[in-house]
């Protein structure tokens with residue numbers, strides 16, 4: 204039996220721009236089961252980030268409903284939804300507190316919403332666990348536990364953001380071009396870490412990417428957004444058989 208983990212029903216987003224009402228999204232219907240990993244592609248301006256903002260609550264929807272893990276969230280604040288959602292952005296600076304060390308950031312993420320355990324004794328007790336978690340990440344992040352994150356490379360910071368986002372098994376993980384600012388080698392390493400974390404924790408994940416190979420190689424679903432609509436939703440064998448040429452037709 205499958206559990207629906209994310210459901211958008213007939214979602215529309217209109218905004219007032221000057222004297223006119225602009226439709227950014229319309230008729231969006233999307234259902235992800237628990238453990239689904241959907242890659243999301245589309246031209247610049249297609250509406251991918253808008254869809255993410257609507258799900259996270261940063262943009263109010265005009266019509267429809269959004270449920271996450273069975274809870275209706277479309278009237279909830281972004282802060283309330285953040286208990287269910289973890290999001291990693293394109294900019295490596297966004298996911299971590301720059302002056303705090305890697306270990307302190309991990310402690311914050313693992314105690315989100317609880318009283319903080321940042322005292323040095325509490326932190327020391329968790330060091331072995333943090334070492335094990337960061338050993339999965341590329342570029343020697345496990346050797347940098349006591350470094351402020353502002354001293355890390357972009358790749359290390361994105362890997363840390365990803366580890367922090369997934370530490371408490373969010374109901375929905377949203378990755379918004381999270382490897383776009385990384386070199387090809389580091390990008391691949393962060394994608395492999397992503398794949399591993401999503402699979403091992405059976406997370407439900409939406410990932411926007413402009414890398415056609417990543418959209419094809421990762422995940423079990425592939426969604427195409429165009430002009431504010433979902434114009435294709437591939438899964439299973441159909442997704443497996445897709446080629447770059449198939450995807451490029453959406454960018455013609």
Ligand SMILES: Nc1ncnc2c1ncn2[C@@H]1O[C@H](COP(=O)(O)OP(=O)(O)OP(=O)(O)O)[C@@H](O)[C@H]1O
Nearest residue numbers: 218220225227245246247248249250251252253254
């Ligand atoms: N708050 C807003 N008010 C008015 N227009 C907006 C707003 N947010 C987004 N848009 C417009 O909506 C359209 C979709 O933008 P969006 O950022 O969702 O596209 P995208 O698919 O994420 O593109 P990219 O690949 O470039 O990141 C664009 O035309 C954008 O200018």
